[in-house]
Amino acid sequence: MRSTLLGRRHPRSGSWVAHLALHGALLAGSVLMLLPFAWMLSTSLKEPREVFAYPPVWIPSRIAWENYVETVSVMPFGRFYLNSAIVAVSITALQILTSSLAAFAFARLRFWGREPLFMLYLATLMIPFQVTMIPNFILIRYLGWYDSYKALILPPAFSAFSTFLLRQYMRTIPMDLDEAARIDGASSWRIWGQVIMPLSGPAIAALSIFVFLGAWNDFLWPLVITASLDMRTLPVGLSAFQGQYNVQWHLLMAGSVIALIPVLVVYIVAQRWFVEGITLSGMGGR
Amino acid sequence: MTVAHGRSVPTASRRWFRWRPDQQWEAYLFLVPSLIGFLIFTALPVIASLALSFVHWNLLTPPIFVGVANYVQLLTRDRIFQKVFWNTAYFIVTIVPLQLILGLMMAVALNRPIRGRTVYRLIYFMPVVTTIVAAALIFQWMFNRDFGVVSAMIWKLAEWTGLPITPPDWLNSPTWARPAVVILTLWKNTGFTMVIYLAGLQAIPRELYDAAEVDGANAWQRFRHITVPMVSPTTFFLLVIQMIGAFQLFSEPYVMTRGGPAQATLTIVYYIYQNAFEFGRMGKASAIAWVLFAFIFVFTFIQTRLQRHWVHYEAGE
Numbered sequence: 001m002r003s004t005l006l007g008r009r010h011p012r013s014g015s016w017v018a019h020l021a022l023h024g025a026l027l028a029g030s031v032l033m034l035l036p037f038a039w040m041l042s043t044s045l046k047e048p049r050e051v052f053a054y055p056p057v058w059i060p061s062r063i064a065w066e067n068y069v070e071t072v073s074v075m076p077f078g079r080f081y082l083n084s085a086i087v088a089v090s091i092t093a094l095q096i097l098t099s100s101l102a103a104f105a106f107a108r109l110r111f112w113g114r115e116p117l118f119m120l121y122l123a124t125l126m127i128p129f130q131v132t133m134i135p136n137f138i139l140i141r142y143l144g145w146y147d148s149y150k151a152l153i154l155p156p157a158f159s160a161f162s163t164f165l166l167r168q169y170m171r172t173i174p175m176d177l178d179e180a181a182r183i184d185g186a187s188s189w190r191i192w193g194q195v196i197m198p199l200s201g202p203a204i205a206a207l208s209i210f211v212f213l214g215a216w217n218d219f220l221w222p223l224v225i226t227a228s229l230d231m232r233t234l235p236v237g238l239s240a241f242q243g244q245y246n247v248q249w250h251l252l253m254a255g256s257v258i259a260l261i262p263v264l265v266v267y268i269v270a271q272r273w274f275v276e277g278i279t280l281s282g283m284g285g286r
Numbered sequence: 287m288t289v290a291h292g293r294s295v296p297t298a299s300r301r302w303f304r305w306r307p308d309q310q311w312e313a314y315l316f317l318v319p320s321l322i323g324f325l326i327f328t329a330l331p332v333i334a335s336l337a338l339s340f341v342h343w344n345l346l347t348p349p350i351f352v353g354v355a356n357y358v359q360l361l362t363r364d365r366i367f368q369k370v371f372w373n374t375a376y377f378i379v380t381i382v383p384l385q386l387i388l389g390l391m392m393a394v395a396l397n398r399p400i401r402g403r404t405v406y407r408l409i410y411f412m413p414v415v416t417t418i419v420a421a422a423l424i425f426q427w428m429f430n431r432d433f434g435v436v437s438a439m440i441w442k443l444a445e446w447t448g449l450p451i452t453p454p455d456w457l458n459s460p461t462w463a464r465p466a467v468v469i470l471t472l473w474k475n476t477g478f479t480m481v482i483y484l485a486g487l488q489a490i491p492r493e494l495y496d497a498a499e500v501d502g503a504n505a506w507q508r509f510r511h512i513t514v515p516m517v518s519p520t521t522f523f524l525l526v527i528q529m530i531g532a533f534q535l536f537s538e539p540y541v542m543t544r545g546g547p548a549q550a551t552l553t554i555v556y557y558i559y560q561n562a563f564e565f566g567r568m569g570k571a572s573a574i575a576w577v578l579f580a581f582i583f584v585f586t587f588i589q590t591r592l593q594r595h596w597v598h599y600e601a602g603e
Contacts (some may be wrong), residue, residue, distance in 0.1 A: 005397075019400065022395055022398070022399065022400060023401075024413075024478070025297055025395065026396070026400075026406050028411070029406075029410065030390065030406060030409045032473075033409050033410055033412065033473070034412075035411060035435075036413075036421070036424045036425065036428060036473065037412070037424075039424065039427070039428055039435050040420075040424045040427075043427065047562060052432075052433045053433075054431065054433065054438070055438050055441075056434075056435050056438045096318040097319070098320040099320060101316045101317070101319055101320060102316060102317050102319070102320035104316055104323070105313045105314075105316035105317045106317075109312065109313040109316065110313070111310045111313035111314065112310060112312075115315070117317075120329070121324065124324075124328050124329070124332065126579075126582070126583065126586070127328075127332060127579060127583060128530075128533075128534060128575070128578060128579055129534075130534065130555055130558050130575045130578060131331075131332060131335050131572075131575040131576065131578075132327070132328055132331035132335060133334060133558075133562075133575070134331075134335060134338060134558075134562050134568055134571055134572050134575065135331035135334035135335050135338065135572075136327060136331050136383055137334075137346070137562070137563075138334075138568070139326075139327075139331070139334075141345075154323070154327070155327040157323060158320055158323025158324050158327055158328070160324065160328065163320060165289075181370060181477075187312075188312045188313075188316070189312075192316070213415060214418075217415075217416075217417050217418060218535075219418060219419055219537045219540075220536055220537065220555075220559070222560070222602045224562075224563055234417065235417050235418070235419040235420075235537075236419075238417070238419045238420060238423065239419050239540075240540055242419075242423060242541065249427055249433075252331060252423055252427070253421075253424070253427065254425050255420075256420040256424055259417050259419070260416055260417060261419050263415050263416060264412065264415070264416070266415075267299070267411075267412065267415040269407065271408055271411070274415070274481075275492070276409065278478075278481055278482065278485065
């Protein structure tokens with residue numbers, strides 16, 4: 001598709017005017033998209049007196065790097081990072097593991113009750129998280145897991161959506177492969193691990209990106225299930241930071257930069273897979 | 287979704303021939319990890335939540351069964367819930383259409399063979415991956431009346447044009463706090479819409495445009511009569527998920543305005559959060575969650591019924 005687009009021989013009428021207007025609009029759009037990032041970065045490097053200057057100063061007269069030192073010394077951002085990393089990696093790994101096992105059973109094995117059970121999984125996709133959030137909160141408290149990694153990791157570690165998505169993908173792999181492997185004496189476990197999982201690589205990679213990003217950026221569940229500063233993930237920690245330093249905008253913006261830099265770096269490095277992942281995960285709506 | 291049905295369906299006799307009793311037990315073993323989690327953290331909580339919605343319970347004293355009182359109170363006498371409902375409706379009718387239109391415009395522009403479109407796409411999608419709390423914080427600062435960059439720009443505009451415009455006190459005004467939340471949401475999510483639309487646009491056969499061009503259709507006519515109908519399945523998909531998303535708006539108003547001023551940005555999910563975790567009304571919060579589910583269900587159902595009137599599926603699909 002791309003090559004035919006680029007390879008068009010006949011230019012459109014009035015093309016360069018239209019082209020210029022298009023670039024103008026796209027550039028204006030880019031400025032609007034980048035402006036908040038620029039304003040955040042700029043404020044994070046200002047001295048307090050320049051933060052409240054009018055008209056707003058875009059380039060600080062002196063780059064106040066010490067804001068960052070102060071930010072990480074008044075709030076344990078290192079700990080927030082660590083928590084976010086532990087939580088997001090664990091959720092991703094567990095969700096992919098449990099979902100791929102279940103998806104394998106739903107897609108490639110026959111057993112009594114398969115269809116009704118799968119329908120039950122599908123039905124829960126429609127139920128918003130807020131419905132199950134309150135009983136989960138009560139359950140976690142009852143188990144004594146409140147304000148712990150278990151509380152942050154386990155409830156989101158099982159996903160009907162991931163199971164559904166992987167099942168859809170696994171169903172496209174020819175069944176003959178399983179049969180050939182079985183004739184060669186492979187067990188279902190080996191077929192899962194050595195045939196189906198490697199062939200599901202693209203779907204698993206795409207899903208992992210989205211599960212990881214979702215877990216890293218999640219706010220509501222970590223907000224309700226943690227209490228101590230030590231258990232806060234990055235978004236919740238940042239929100240707590242806001243509560244305490246409401247007028248210290250240079251510090252708040254430094255905290256925001258700290259929270260955003262890793263996500264943006266990961267995105268820029270892996271951006272190709274983001275778009276591919278969206279297409280692969282069937283989110284294209286087709 | 288068509289791929290799911292792509293593989294050949296085995297005939298009944300082949301299916302029974304391949305039936306193995308040992309596969310039965312193995313299959314359950316594969317399911318166990320997921321099923322345990324599913325039962326504990328999804329299936330049982332759904333039932334528990336329904337049961338909870340019929341009680342008064344603050345977690346400290348024993349729950350009291352009150353029947354449908356939570357629902358009745360919510361739907362007939364709760365003034366705040368009415369407000370919360372209309373706030374949520376405001377967000378849905380502003381955010382969803384704007385996001386669809388802007389996203390489609392961006393996608394159409396970036397589907398053209400222009401220089402630097404990879405960079406544009408990279409930039410437009412950047413807000414999507416950012417942490418919502420950080421994004422909301424930045425916007426809160428940008429919308430500060432006295433020192434925010436948005437107000438400064440409006441002052442500048444007033445200066446240039448000589449018009450008597452004054453920037454509103456965005457986040458402290460019940461009228462203007464909502465548009466501020468809408469702007470944040472559009473900035474944050476439109477890139478996602480764009481990417482989905484790009485995927486939809488790539489699937490439109492080039493020949494349709496060439497044929498239309500030969501027939502003398504101008505750019506607008508081609509957009510109106512080819513692009514819009516051809517991406518309608520994508521539009522439908524986005525409409526459904528964005529409406530569900532807009533129903534569940536929480537982080538944006540929580541960080542930016544704490545639901546205020548005067549509850550102007552309090553959403554349904556925020557109200558669930560408040561009732562459960564600030565007021566300790568677990569039963570009422572559960573009832574609101576079920577009302578939310580009912581709204582989402584009904585609206586999604588209506589949309590799927592309406593889709594046959596405007597969603598165009600290619601022949602043979």
